[in-house]
Amino acid sequence: MIAETRRPEYTARVIEWHADKGFGWVQFNDKRLFLHRRDFARWCHTPRAGEEIRFNWGLDAQQRPCAQNAVQVREVANLSxxxxxxxxxxxxxxxxxxxxxxxxxxxxxxxxxxxxxxxxxxxxxxxxxxxxxxxxxxxxxxxxxxxxxxxxxxxxxxxxxxxxxxxxxxxxxxxxxxxxxxxxxxxxxxxxxxxxxxxxxxxxxxxxxxxxxxxx
Structure with missing residues (x-):
């Protein structure tokens, strides 16, 4: 999956994220879109369920819909x-x-x-x-x-x-x-x-x- 360079157009919420595997899914209207860590344009912190993500619509290697060029709306993480x-x-x-x-x-x-x-x-x-x-x-x-x-x-x-x-x-x-x-x-x-x-x-x-x- 190759991230696109244009500004993210859509907003959706993370419904599931597997931190150990580095991927999850976002819910966009009635569709469930796959999102991998490498598809983030900027990585700020580990996503949580319910968090908003801005992204571009894309297709993975199997031509399935997925989120690409993703940006976390909440770019502030909690201090460890x-x-x-x-x-x-x-x-x-x-x-x-x-x-x-x-x-x-x-x-x-x-x-x-x-x-x-x-x-x-x-x-x-x-x-x-x-x-x-x-x-x-x-x-x-x-x-x-x-x-x-x-x-x-x-x-x-x-x-x-x-x-x-x-x-x-x-x-x-x-x-x-x-x-x-x-x-x-x-x-x-x-x-x-x-x-x-x-x-x-x-x-x-x-x-x-x-x-x-x-x-x-």
């Missing part, structure tokens, strides 16, 4: 338990490091929540633009928001919107940002020992290079 647990674990070190400062914890919570909401909105906007083939939000803008403290919102957006999850290099950069926040939190607990060491190394190398240049 493991994803929530990992997020909570990633927040432990930054929160503990903040508690060791003179600042109130609510200030950190308010800032992170605000940046996360902004980042989530940026993800949702970019997802909508991708669906409409509109001008996309540059990836560096999303990473900048994550670096500024909105990475928890990006973590939630990736899980719920299924956006940017399959891009390997983007995920590599995203995890670098998370690791950066973890390292900063750890370094703060060590009274910025590692930052000072890095600073000394950089400045000593710079002074050495300048000295060599003057001797020439």
């Amino acid at each position: 338990l493991w994803r929530l647990l990992v997020l909570a674990a990633l927040l432990v070190l930054p929160a503990y490091a903040w508690l060791q400062t003179a600042w109130e914890i609510w200030m950190l919570a308010a800032y992170v929540c605000a940046m996360s909401v902004i980042t989530y909105a940026a993800y949702r906007s970019d997802k909508r633009k991708a669906r409409l083939d509109a001008w996309r939000t540059p990836e560096w803008c999303l990473h900048l928001l994550e670096l500024a403290g909105g990475w928890p919102g990006a973590w939630v957006a990736q899980g719920r919107l299924r956006h940017k999850c399959s891009k390997g290099f983007y995920q590599f950069e995203f995890w670098l940002i998370i690791c950066f926040h973890q390292c900063v939190a750890f370094d703060s607990l060590q009274h910025w020992k590692y930052s000072q060491m890095l600073k000394r190394e950089l400045f000593e190398d710079h002074r050495t290079e300048r000295g060599r240049y003057k001797l020439r």
